Amino acid sequence: MSNDWEPKIVAFFCTWCTYTAADLAGISRMTYAPNGRIVRVMCSGRIDPQFVLKAFADGADGVLIGGCHPGDCHYQAGNYKALRRYTLLKRVLTEMGIEPERLRLEWISASEGDRVQKVMNEMAEQVRRLGPLHLEKASRRAQVKEKEREAVGVRS
């Protein structure tokens, strides 16, 4: 099973820039690591730190946040909010035993399809080197349920 492992990366992309850049990368037929699951949001400022934790809790090995370059936010200051939350969240993650490299913030404008390609490749490589993130389930009740699932051969 360890050989099949592929990093799962949840990528939150701002619709105005990074998501459009990812679109551009696709239209331009650029190939890049398929490990990202892109979630389109209206603004990087919309990304609640809960989204990032939820992604990790639900099995992501890395989380990538893509927003507009400083000064370019469609809503003026959403990307700065993202930067502040990211800075503080990263400290919390480190203290919680999650390597800071598993969370990355990048400013990628709509015309930078090649940057999406580069960042996605780098992130996949980075997370691959770190290996899977093993989070323990909180609930004893959940653990019991999981054991039952394993017993009947259901893989999550």
Added chain:
Amino acid sequence: MSKPKVAFYWCASCGGCEEAIVDLAEDVLKVVEAVDIVFWPVALDFKRADVEAMRDGELAACFVNGAIRTSEQEEMAELLRKRSQLLIAFGSCSHLGGVPGLANLWDRQAIFDYVYKEAPSVTNPEGVVPQEQTKLGSNGYALTLPSFRDSVRTLDQTVEVDYYLPGCPPPVKLIVNAVMAILENKLPPKGTVLAPDKALCEECPRKPTKPDKLALKELKRPHQTHIDSEKCLLAQGLLCLGPATRSGCSAPCVSANMPCTGCLGPTSRVKDYGAKALSAIASLIDSEDGREIAAIMEQIVDPVGTFYRYSLPASLLHRRVRRSGGAQA
């Protein structure tokens, strides 16, 4: 007609929740008039065997405070769950994990090593640590201790819980309301936190002085500044978690010049209190420069202890990651 039976129990807690019941003062007489307290280890001499002897569902309501850390607490939670019609998580520890929940930054081994061997005040040259079973002499007697888990859990991560009374300890007003609601059978839907569903700022006496737009260049700790006793604490640069915390306590800490630390936990729309509190505070930082932002954030000395002070076990991550990387199990 016999009075409904009520029980109180404590798990990993400090005893403050028991004080909160004593703080009911004269109101406790009303409670005692209406119900029979049949199990309350801190005050009454009934034992586990008395609870075991009861029928399932015999207790109308049971209030459990404290987090769940040992096998004994798990067993008692399960037993009381069976015997009670309503199981109420009482106080922050039971509701969200509480201060004992911060132990989830370590595990059993690390805690035992520090507490019994490494702490500066400990002298233990033989390295004696508690054992779950100790044989005494040659006559076959053995002493047992409950086993100590790696992680602290909330009550509802252990057994099904009907209602939550938040707070460290729960405010008297909320306890009285909850008891009355049970007696009058006017309970909200199962799973409700029995407190208002608004942020603390709504009932804060300093609310009128809260600026429309807060912008902080500096985050201070209470001992680092002279606190204006009327002005919004956030506006003074103090890390007050009122905006992210449920109301219902009437803001006693804030009224005493202490910033809110978030003991009532989140409102119903929030899943992870710490993440939301962190988000609220980070948004107020008045800087657009990465380095300056990082420098301001450094003033928060202990981010997990600050934002997850009462809720680490209930958080999305639940505990510190112990194993990262390497082959998947």
